[in-house]
Amino acid sequence: MEAPPVTVMPVTGGTINMMEYLLQGSVLDQSLESLLHRLRGLCDNMEPESFSDHELVYLLKGQQGNPFMLRARRSLLHPTAPWHLRYLGQPEVGDKSRHALVRNCVDVAASHSLPEFLNEMGFRMDNEFVAKGQVFRKGVMKVVVSKLLRVLATGNTENTEPLSLSYLVELSVLAPAGQDTVSEDMRSFAEQLKPLVHLEKIDPKRLM
Amino acid sequence: MGVTCVCQVPVAEGKSVQQTVDMVHKKLEQLGAVKQGNFWVDCETYHATGNTTGQPSKLLYVMHNSETPLSCMALFEGGPGLTADANFDVLMVKLKSHFQNAKGHKVESRGTRYRYCDFLVKIGTIAMSSSARGISVEVEYCACVIPGDCWNLVKEFMQSFLGSNTPELPAVFTNKAEGLYAPVDCTDTMSQYLELFGKVRKQQVIPGSGVR
Numbered sequence: 001m002e003a004p005p006v007t008v009m010p011v012t013g014g015t016i017n018m019m020e021y022l023l024q025g026s027v028l029d030q031s032l033e034s035l036l037h038r039l040r041g042l043c044d045n046m047e048p049e050s051f052s053d054h055e056l057v058y059l060l061k062g063q064q065g066n067p068f069m070l071r072a073r074r075s076l077l078h079p080t081a082p083w084h085l086r087y088l089g090q091p092e093v094g095d096k097s098r099h100a101l102v103r104n105c106v107d108v109a110a111s112h113s114l115p116e117f118l119n120e121m122g123f124r125m126d127n128e129f130v131a132k133g134q135v136f137r138k139g140v141m142k143v144v145v146s147k148l149l150r151v152l153a154t155g156n157t158e159n160t161e162p163l164s165l166s167y168l169v170e171l172s173v174l175a176p177a178g179q180d181t182v183s184e185d186m187r188s189f190a191e192q193l194k195p196l197v198h199l200e201k202i203d204p205k206r207l208m
Numbered sequence: 209m210g211v212t213c214v215c216q217v218p219v220a221e222g223k224s225v226q227q228t229v230d231m232v233h234k235k236l237e238q239l240g241a242v243k244q245g246n247f248w249v250d251c252e253t254y255h256a257t258g259n260t261t262g263q264p265s266k267l268l269y270v271m272h273n274s275e276t277p278l279s280c281m282a283l284f285e286g287g288p289g290l291t292a293d294a295n296f297d298v299l300m301v302k303l304k305s306h307f308q309n310a311k312g313h314k315v316e317s318r319g320t321r322y323r324y325c326d327f328l329v330k331i332g333t334i335a336m337s338s339s340a341r342g343i344s345v346e347v348e349y350c351a352c353v354i355p356g357d358c359w360n361l362v363k364e365f366m367q368s369f370l371g372s373n374t375p376e377l378p379a380v381f382t383n384k385a386e387g388l389y390a391p392v393d394c395t396d397t398m399s400q401y402l403e404l405f406g407k408v409r410k411q412q413v414i415p416g417s418g419v420r
Binding site for chain 2: 068
């Protein structure tokens with residue numbers, strides 16, 4: 001029952017601005033196995049982790065400007081694990097030669113009262129989906145291969161149907177702001193996955 | 209986390225806040241309690257902007273406790289609460305156009321932590337804008353999580369050093385359905401602090417309290 005260490009400033013591990021560097025691509029269902037095989041070879045030697053997550057996208061409409069978006073994700077395989085709340089900022093514009101999409105990222109672990117709490121704050125759920133797949137790691141790089149499924153009845157994750165005939169492949173790194181060597185490393189890794197999958201920087205605005 | 213009770217001790221007649229705190233410390237040390245470091249609990253207030261319905265905007269309280277330094281608790285008064293990690297503060301900064309931080313409303317309680325057998329006692333000076341506003345006492349009985357089972361013992365212990373200032377069973381426990389259990393994430397403790405801080409905010413400034 002020793003007192004926990006008390007410092008003058010509260011301990012806040014995440015005050016450094018973290019940026020997410022992202023490259024995305026996709027593979028058709030029939031090519032999945034060859035991609036997984038290559039990833040198993042290239043990535044760190046450990047059992048690839050399978051996941052099945054339910055993600056809800058919440059929007060807060062303000063008086064002006066774009067609505068504020070938050071993504072709340074929970075694991076369907078580990079129902080007692082905390083919810084994962086994620087804020088993603090606008091992609092950083094400018095350097096066209098930068099190889100990856102860079103945006104500010106804030107990750108918060110939260111208790112199970114999250115959906116009710118977000119509603120009380122004024123957020124409204126915009127859409128939801130289920131993502132199932134595998135996670136691979138190579139050093140700080142994370143490769144996620146996932147199948148996105150549409151939820152047919154709100155809140156019912158049992159009844160889903162695939163959104164497409166392909167798998168989404170995402171290569172990402174979470175790093176403090178200002179580390180530009182990260183996108184170089186990502187690009188060289190992405191080269192090794194060609195021609196199975198072409199990972200590129202996809203600007204979300206172009207899709208709207 | 210055991211059953212926890214948070215109450216306020218009024219400042220003694222003719223004495224300052226610091227002197228009253230010292231008097232309580234002395235009583236605890238005479239009982240045989242051992243000093244075990246410091247503690248702090250703070251509460252920040254955010255209010256929702258952009259309210260188009262004309263209703264008074266909701267107040268969101270974000271609280272921190274040194275017992276759980278990597279967590280924070282967000283509460284709506286009388287509404288749902290959320291326990292999250294320290295990054296929630298960073299998220300509130302991102303939300304500043306929707307939720308404004310009422311900086312002058314920040315209340316905190318800081319003080320010494322004592323251990324007496326299975327009890328943890330924390331005596332804190334409640335301060336708002338660096339002026340002392342009152343004294344908080346938190347008593348935790350670590351050996352039990354069911355308020356109904358140990359309230360009499362906790363009350364008797366509090367009487368030994370608080371005397372007539374001992375409170376009744378906190379409302380958070382009486383409002384629960386049967387099978388009262390103190391939740392592990394200290395929501396009940398933080399709700400009690402929130403209620404106490406609310407009371408203190410409404411009280412007048414104690415004359416002569418000044419800067420600590």
